[in-house]
Amino acid sequence: MAQARFDDVWVVIPVYNEAPVLAAVLDDVTGTFGHVCVVDDCSTDGSDAIARGLSGRGVRVLRHPINLGQGAALQTGLEYVLADPLMGRVVTFDADGQHHVPDAAAMAERVGTGELDVVLGSRFLGGAKGAMGGAKRLVLKAAVAYTNLSVGMKLTDTHNGLRAMNRQAAQALHLTQNGMAHATEILEQIKRAGLRYGEHKVEISYSPYAKAKGQSLLNSVNILVDLMLR
Amino acid sequence: MFIKIALIVAVMAVALFMLRGQGARRQALRRLGLLLFAALAVVSIVFPDSLTTVAQRLNVGRGADLLLYVLIVVFFSYVASRYVRDRRSAQQLTALARRLALDEAPPPRECVAGPEVAGSEAAGPAEVA
Numbered sequence: 001m002a003q004a005r006f007d008d009v010w011v012v013i014p015v016y017n018e019a020p021v022l023a024a025v026l027d028d029v030t031g032t033f034g035h036v037c038v039v040d041d042c043s044t045d046g047s048d049a050i051a052r053g054l055s056g057r058g059v060r061v062l063r064h065p066i067n068l069g070q071g072a073a074l075q076t077g078l079e080y081v082l083a084d085p086l087m088g089r090v091v092t093f094d095a096d097g098q099h100h101v102p103d104a105a106a107m108a109e110r111v112g113t114g115e116l117d118v119v120l121g122s123r124f125l126g127g128a129k130g131a132m133g134g135a136k137r138l139v140l141k142a143a144v145a146y147t148n149l150s151v152g153m154k155l156t157d158t159h160n161g162l163r164a165m166n167r168q169a170a171q172a173l174h175l176t177q178n179g180m181a182h183a184t185e186i187l188e189q190i191k192r193a194g195l196r197y198g199e200h201k202v203e204i205s206y207s208p209y210a211k212a213k214g215q216s217l218l219n220s221v222n223i224l225v226d227l228m229l230r
Numbered sequence: 231m232f233i234k235i236a237l238i239v240a241v242m243a244v245a246l247f248m249l250r251g252q253g254a255r256r257q258a259l260r261r262l263g264l265l266l267f268a269a270l271a272v273v274s275i276v277f278p279d280s281l282t283t284v285a286q287r288l289n290v291g292r293g294a295d296l297l298l299y300v301l302i303v304v305f306f307s308y309v310a311s312r313y314v315r316d317r318r319s320a321q322q323l324t325a326l327a328r329r330l331a332l333d334e335a336p337p338p339r340e341c342v343a344g345p346e347v348a349g350s351e352a353a354g355p356a357e358v359a
């Protein structure tokens with residue numbers, strides 16, 4: 001069952017067509033966290049019904065009437081959990097089974113100590129290589145370099161969906177980039193709000209499922225254009 | 231001769247069609263620009279050589295070249311204005327969809343009553359520019 005020390009934590013999970021893995025992921029998450037907000041982005045594979053089936057375990061499902069993108073889903077989730085006055089911390093977590101609950105728990109703990117406002121997951125921290133293929137790593141590293149330069153940070157991983165933050169940070173975020181460019185936008189807003197941030201080493205699994213479903217490398221072109229034409 | 235009449239009718243039709251629609255100052259400017267465009271188009275159809283005369287004054291050679299350059303500029307400004315308008319309506323659509331999702335959501339906690347609590351903090355329609 002969910003742990004009482006995380007009773008002020010909400011896990012926000014953006015979902016788009018993750019039916020094959022969603023039940024297992026939610027089962028895993030609700031084993032530690034008692035408050036989970038699934039934002040279903042108009043999935044067409046019944047993902048929302050799967051998530052609704054777990055309402056007895058603290059899963060709340062929001063459904064966009066049209067597909068808007070991961071950034072839009074995160075913002076919707078943030079606004080939902082901010083309506084809970086008892087919410088003190090938020091964790092953002094991917095639905096595709098790439099993230100690990102113990103990492104999320106450790107990051108929520110770090111936010112809980114008050115040491116930082118935002119803890120960002122990093123698969124490259126401490127020189128780790130990460131378990132992805134060579135081309136993917138190259139694109140990710142380029143994204144890290146470009147984002148650090150444009151945002152003015154020194155992060156090792158800028159495109160990681162696993163994050164933990166306190167209420168103040170959640171309030172400071174107003175994501176307008178509906179697509180994947182929100183990853184950069186989050187960092188900009190963290191910086192502008194003067195939040196205290198740090199990275200946390202996390203494991204990202206690249207299962208055949210996640211690899212097949214994940215971002216096409218070409219989508220980085222779209223993200224770049226979204227960021228430049230603002 | 232027939233092609234000339236056909237072209238003029240086509241230009242008029244397009245101009246008239248574009249003149250419909252709503253808006254304020256910018257809309258008015260766009261309409262004036264369109265009228266000017268239609269007038270110039272008619273002139274260039276009736277006097278095909280006029281385009282070449284202007285082109286030669288401007289050192290671009292043939293009238294067809296001038297036409298192409300103008301078209302390129304017009305096309306890109308259209309794409310740009312379309313982009314801005316698309317972005318704005320996408321933001322409005324996002325706000326609307328988010329509002330719906332939040333309004334239909336169950337309350338975050340059993341002890342926190344009332345679905346209207348959800349999302350009351352942000353994303354009011356006023357936030358969307």
Ligand SMILES: Nc1nc2c(ncn2[C@@H]2O[C@H](COP(=O)(O)OP(=O)(O)OP(=O)(O)O)[C@@H](O)[C@H]2O)c(=O)[nH]1
Pocket residue numbers: 013014015016017018039040041067068069070071073074093094095096098159161210213214215216
């Ligand atoms: N709400 C919403 N979520 C999405 C959308 N696309 C992807 N997601 C979710 O976002 C999370 C991550 O998506 P991925 O496509 O795997 O992106 P990624 O993990 O950054 O990229 P990879 O490293 O290639 O896996 C998953 O939980 C997806 O279900 C979308 O259009 N809307």
Ligand SMILES: [Mg+2]
Pocket residue numbers: 094096098210214215
């Ligand atoms: Mg993924």
